[in-house]
Amino acid sequence: MQQVAFAVLSLITLGAAIMVVTTPSLLRSALWLILAFFGIAGIFVLLNADFLAITQILVYIGAISTLMIFAVMLSSKVMDPHQPRFNEQWGLVGGFSALLFVALAAIVSRVVWPVAQGEVPVDTIQRLGADFVGPYVIPFEIASVLLVVAMIGAIIIARERE
Amino acid sequence: MINYLSDFFVNLARSWTAWISGFLPVWAVTVVNYVIVAVILVMMPVIATLTLTWMERKVIGRIQNRIGPNRVGPWGIFQAIADAVKMLVKEDIVPDNADKPVFNIAPILIAAAACLLWAVLPFGRNMIGADLNIGALYVIAIGSFTTVAVLMAGWSSNNKFALIGAFRVVAQLLSYEIPMVLSVAAVVLLVGTMRMGQIVELQTVPFVFLLPTTFLIYMLSAIAETGRAPFDLLEADSEIVAGYFVEYSGLKFGWFYIAEYGNLMAVAAIATTLFLGGWRGPGVAAVPALGPFYFAVKILVIVFVLMWIRGTLPRFRIDQMLGFAWKVLVPAALANLLWVAIVLKLPVPTALQWLLILAGNLITLVVALTLLGRAAKQYAARRGLVSA
């Protein structure tokens, strides 16, 4: 059952990802990207990481994709689908990506991964919350600073100057 | 017999499961039960549309000194069904330059999102689709799909009005999502769980009495999220004809309409669950079958108040509306959240903690209203609207 779910979700994810990088229309690319994010959220559920799945939907689909669609619409003239979507080196890059995949796949299948069996704890969210303010408090506070700095920077950059 | 009736719905489900287990394997029983529950819950937006449109026309009619629909059936109760039939058989027009696949998927996505909300709402004790670990966040995350569907509809129509409308709606949805998230977070902080079923179980006192201001913030953002008056400038027909779905007709328009009323009922249901004690009410411990009725009554009360607001208040302007979300609601919601956190760490008895939370809420409300009133006066004076 889980295998079937995994197969369906990875087909959705990979298919959508391929459409993202090949579709000429940028807005459709962004919509395929949303489908890919959704598939990945499903993969997280299969991995018993439900909080991350909802984070994926909330942040990637709700926030980052919206930002991307806005950016696509704000730079609208580039959406002309007649101009080439790839640069000249796309054949080379394609070959490189395929080679990279072969290499990664070889590594993944050769190495014997130390898999530990165990029950997934039921209180993962409490533990996440405790870890944010416990051992990971420095990254936690830095995340807040990073977000604010990014926001301030982006506002300075994107503001229309009168 | 009495025992069976007192928890009628749960017992009915048990008897049903026992009956089909007689001739079906275990996995098939699970699948059949999932499908039945899902079909019932998925119909909720459609049911909401059929009942609430009639109710809304009657209520608004009375407010405006009219009688509302009264031709189709007694008191016009079949008006909604007549409308549904009209939408079903109406010709569907797709504009020539539309991006057709995106244009067709947008209404499906928005209707599905409205349905998905009902999966985690408790109708009564043990009567919930799935009591997810992350229920409260799930409800918020589903809202993201609405944003995407609106952008898809606005862009694919290839119409300036639709696109401007979509941008406005999305700005509004994004701005009001944050106060909504923060007010839900205050409830989660108080009960220490995100399971919607458990939030109701632990609500011995409806949280509206502890967190009145948070409830108010939630309701204001919910009105804005569903795009109803006074926040309905996304379909301000005098300005942008009808907003992002101007090019839609027939049942595709129908799905936008159904999603709107489904969302209206859903936000009322979420508010009931989080703040009004959900299915709790007198005698519900002895007779759990009463739960769904209390739940429905509370939802209808909230929906009635929302209709009342719509019939009474004028429309906001977009700058006022977006400013209101970021400059009033977000700071107030953050202040409430942190105040709850501070009080929960004070070494005093629970009753006193609750009183302190209530007091803090009221202070936030007073401060927010005072600042708002002062800002409004300054604005009016600057514009020369009042004589100084």
Next chain:
Amino acid sequence: MVPLTWYLFLAAALFCIGVFGALSRRNAIAVLMGIELMLNAVNINLVAFWRYTDLGQMTGQLFAVFVITVAAAEACVGLALIITIYRQRHTVNVEELDTMKG
């Protein structure tokens, strides 16, 4: 139960698609989309390793949350840059944005 290697294969494939998108597209927003795909592939790996080797701690999930945070910050600034460049140059084609070249 799905074996760990399946997840790793999925992540590897997704990463390579992301690399292809980031290096071959002409539009800067499309390049950013490729980068987001790569970050997501990394997240799948992090969570998969958490699930199969490290259930006692939450490190994998925590890392994934921080990766998402960084991705959000990156998208904010990156897209703001793209919008500004578009406003001044009327193009977001990465091949034409070479003013820094000596």
Next chain:
Amino acid sequence: MLPQYAFIAVFAIIAFALPIIGLIISWLIRPKKPNPAKNATYECGMETIGDTWVQFKAQYYLYALVFVVFDVEAIFIFPWAVAYNKLGLYALIEMILFVAVLVGGLLYAWRKGALDWH
């Protein structure tokens, strides 16, 4: 945990099926008589001039920016809120710090007029 999500998956399939079935039924029974005037873009009876995808104000983007930051912040607040009862006083202080930085950012955006509609 997974059975609950199996239900959500079934639910999602049915939730998407419902509008699709409705559209198919309506497609079967409704009239189909397109003509060019009917299919033209709606614009108060006049032919549309120029590209629809005109440029929009960057103001919309600024709202989206502030939204993204607070949305990600919510991701940190919710687990903290769930775990809060079992944590010590340090949890409160650290969250106040976290929120203070964000409020600083909000105030900056407010000052710079990113929250005002021009």
